[in-house]
Amino acid sequence: MGNYAKAVQVLQKQLMEAIVETLGLNFGNLHNEIEGNQLMAINCYPPCPEPDLALGMPPHSDYGTLTILHQSGPGLQLQDNKKNWLSVPFVEGALIVQLEDQMEVMSNGKYKSVVHQVTLNAENKRLSIASLQSLPLNKKIGPAPELVDEQHPASYDEFSFRDFLDYISSNNIADRRFIDSIKKSA
Numbered sequence: 001m002g003n004y005a006k007a008v009q010v011l012q013k014q015l016m017e018a019i020v021e022t023l024g025l026n027f028g029n030l031h032n033e034i035e036g037n038q039l040m041a042i043n044c045y046p047p048c049p050e051p052d053l054a055l056g057m058p059p060h061s062d063y064g065t066l067t068i069l070h071q072s073g074p075g076l077q078l079q080d081n082k083k084n085w086l087s088v089p090f091v092e093g094a095l096i097v098q099l100e101d102q103m104e105v106m107s108n109g110k111y112k113s114v115v116h117q118v119t120l121n122a123e124n125k126r127l128s129i130a131s132l133q134s135l136p137l138n139k140k141i142g143p144a145p146e147l148v149d150e151q152h153p154a155s156y157d158e159f160s161f162r163d164f165l166d167y168i169s170s171n172n173i174a175d176r177r178f179i180d181s182i183k184k185s186a
C-alpha cells in the first residue's frame with residue numbers, strides 16, 4: 001500500500017504538470033503551491049440484497065485537484081452536463097483519473113469537477129482505493145490570475161481544504177455541493 005501510494009503521488013505530479021500546461025500556466029511557478037496532501041480512502045461496498053434501493057456512495061465531487069481511483073469491479077457512475085448518470089466501464093487494472101473542485105476553481109471553470117456516485121451489486125463485494133490529492137490544508141486557491149480578465153472575471157471565491165472541511169461539518173452536501181457555495185453569481 002505504501003508503494004502504491006508513493007507511485008500514485010508521482011503519477012499525480014506528472015498529470016498535474018500536463019494539465020497545468022494545457023491551461024497555459026507555468027508549472028515551475030506553481031509547483032511549490034500545488035504539492036500538498038494525499039489522502040488515501042479505502043472503500044468497501046458489501047453485496048446489497050436490494051441494490052436499486054440504495055447507493056454505495058451518494059453523489060458528490062471531491063475537494064482536491066485530482067483523484068486517482070483503482071476499483072475491483074464496476075459501480076462508479078459519473079454525471080454528465082445534462083445530469084444523466086453514466087456508468088464507468090470496468091477495465092481490470094485501469095486507474096481512473098478525475099478532476100476535482102480545486103482544479104475547477106484554479107482553471108476558473110474551464111475544467112469541471114466531476115460529480116460521481118457509487119451503485120451497489122446484489123452478489124459481489126466491491127473495493128476501491130481512492131487517492132485524493134489536494135493543496136495543503138490551509139492553502140487558499142482561487143482562479144489562476146492568468147485566466148482572469150475582463151471577458152473572464154473570476155467565477156469562484158478562494159478556498160482551502162480547511163474551508164471545505166468546515167463547510168461539510170455544518171452543511172449537507174446532498175443539498176448543495178461545496179463548490180456551488182463559492183461560485184460568484186454572474
Ligand SMILES: O=C(O)CCC(=O)C(=O)O
Binds near residue numbers: 062116
Ligand atoms: O468507490 C468509488 O468508486 C468512488 C469512491 C469515492 O468517490 C471517494 O472515495 O471519494
Ligand SMILES: [Fe+2]
Binds near residue numbers: 061062
Ligand atoms: Fe469521490
